[in-house]
Amino acid sequence: MKKINTPLDLNKIKFLKAGQEVLLSGTIYTARDQAHKRLVQAVKSRQALPFELCNAVIYYCGPTQTPKGKIIGSCGPTTSSRMDAFTNLLLAKGLRGMIGKGNRSEEVRGAIKKYRGVYFITYAGCGALLNKYVKNAKTVAYADLGPEAILRLEVENFPLIVAIDVNGGNVYGKD
Amino acid sequence: MRELKAEKITQAVIELVKRANFSLRKDVLFALRKAYRCERNRRAKTILQGILDNAAYAKEKNLAICQDTGMPVVFAQIGQNLKISGNLKAAINSGIVAGYKKYSLRNSVCMDPLFRGKSGFSPSIIHMDIVSGNKIKLTLLPKGFGCENKSQLKMFKPTSGLDEIKEFILDAVKSAGADACPPYVIGVGIGGTADYASIMAKKALLTKLSAKHSKLEEDLLKQINKTGIGPMGLGGKTTALALNILTYPTHIAGLPVSVNISCHALRSAGIVL
Numbered sequence: 001m002k003k004i005n006t007p008l009d010l011n012k013i014k015f016l017k018a019g020q021e022v023l024l025s026g027t028i029y030t031a032r033d034q035a036h037k038r039l040v041q042a043v044k045s046r047q048a049l050p051f052e053l054c055n056a057v058i059y060y061c062g063p064t065q066t067p068k069g070k071i072i073g074s075c076g077p078t079t080s081s082r083m084d085a086f087t088n089l090l091l092a093k094g095l096r097g098m099i100g101k102g103n104r105s106e107e108v109r110g111a112i113k114k115y116r117g118v119y120f121i122t123y124a125g126c127g128a129l130l131n132k133y134v135k136n137a138k139t140v141a142y143a144d145l146g147p148e149a150i151l152r153l154e155v156e157n158f159p160l161i162v163a164i165d166v167n168g169g170n171v172y173g174k175d
Numbered sequence: 176m177r178e179l180k181a182e183k184i185t186q187a188v189i190e191l192v193k194r195a196n197f198s199l200r201k202d203v204l205f206a207l208r209k210a211y212r213c214e215r216n217r218r219a220k221t222i223l224q225g226i227l228d229n230a231a232y233a234k235e236k237n238l239a240i241c242q243d244t245g246m247p248v249v250f251a252q253i254g255q256n257l258k259i260s261g262n263l264k265a266a267i268n269s270g271i272v273a274g275y276k277k278y279s280l281r282n283s284v285c286m287d288p289l290f291r292g293k294s295g296f297s298p299s300i301i302h303m304d305i306v307s308g309n310k311i312k313l314t315l316l317p318k319g320f321g322c323e324n325k326s327q328l329k330m331f332k333p334t335s336g337l338d339e340i341k342e343f344i345l346d347a348v349k350s351a352g353a354d355a356c357p358p359y360v361i362g363v364g365i366g367g368t369a370d371y372a373s374i375m376a377k378k379a380l381l382t383k384l385s386a387k388h389s390k391l392e393e394d395l396l397k398q399i400n401k402t403g404i405g406p407m408g409l410g411g412k413t414t415a416l417a418l419n420i421l422t423y424p425t426h427i428a429g430l431p432v433s434v435n436i437s438c439h440a441l442r443s444a445g446i447v448l
Contacts, residue, residue, distance in 0.1 A: 064238075123225045126225055
């Protein structure tokens with residue numbers, strides 16, 4: 001199976017095709033609803049972002065609390081379409097990859113093609129299993145958001161399926 | 176009058192929190208295994224295997240089956256000859272908070288729906304019912320919101336045909352599509368009032384998936400599984416594991432129909448005290 005590492009510069013992802021299975025290793029950042037709202041506000045008001053967006057990967061995930069002795073708790077993907085309204089701007093600012101579940105809006109599909117990004121999906125509703133692939137986790141911003149804080153995760157062979165590729169190919173087909 | 180201390184209820188709820196979040200229901204596991212055997216689509220089979228592996232891993236490692244440990248929904252059936260000493264609602268919510276903390280689950284409950292703010296573990300949604308006897312039955316359903324967001328309610332005309340109702344239910348599943356973690360379990364409430372139909376739809380998720388189903392339920396399940404949405408929305412014939420309907424008498428002027436969708440991680444646990 002195809003293995004790729006972060007940061008995701010264009011060369012690493014331009015040959016990926018919708019439907020293809022990929023194992024991702026490296027650094028990814030969790031961000032969901034409220035974190036997206038803040039990230040977009042920060043971009044609009046020209047404030048510094050809590051992590052380098054260029055070639056970064058955002059994982060739409062809000063894990064459980066971390067059980068004692070573990071790196072992270074259950075940590076599966078949340079519904080991506082709720083982040084659609086914020087995605088265009090983040091892609092324009094250099095975001096390269098997103099991981100979540102479910103289909104995206106037509107606008108996001110267009111933005112992925114325009115900015116040469118990639119949208120992956122992973123095992124939905126399997127947060128316990130995905131715990132295996134996370135080797136380190138650290139809160140980097142918005143700790144006050146609790147489960148919606150931004151975490152930096154180091155992952156190893158995190159299992160993904162390419163849902164929308166750089167050319168706008170979509171595993172879910174057309175609407 | 177039998178007497179039961181509220182603290183006993185708190186202890187029982189802590190136990191339910193663990194059981195519901197770490198061990199997938201036997202009937203759900205059975206349905207997933209059956210779906211795995213019947214599925215011919217390679218990718219659908221791989222995903223179903225992943226879902227089964229996830230359930231086994233969660234149980235083995237004491238990890239939540241899904242990180243969305245839900246808005247906790249509690250059904251309390253209270254025998255009318257039972258006297259509870261202490262505050263029942265507070266006892267339930269104390270058990271929820273203690274259990275969710277103890278087992279490192281997610282604090283997904285926003286105190287203010289509009290202004291959001293810091294999230295916590297409670298309050299839960301509590302549906303109480305007075306029944307005969309001197310016992311209390313508590314059932315916890317941690318309901319994830321990926322699927323709760325796909326709920327639908329429609330007030331049909333009393334003269335509406337069965338086909339219109341079937342179409343509405345089918346469309347609700349289609350609009351959930353890949354978003355809400357298929358294969359789904361579909362709860363449907365028909366009749367009563369708008370609020371009551373929705374409670375029935377939620378309650379229908381507690382019906383054993385292996386229970387005997389009506390012709391209407393079987394027909395709808397067949398149609399849903401013909402949509403080709405499949406596990407994770409990537410195709411296959413397993414779009415739903417079961418569809419359960421509950422009905423109640425309604426008004427001559429109306430016909431409420433509510434659909435409550437559950438993801439494949441349908442979690443619940445019950446206890447009688």
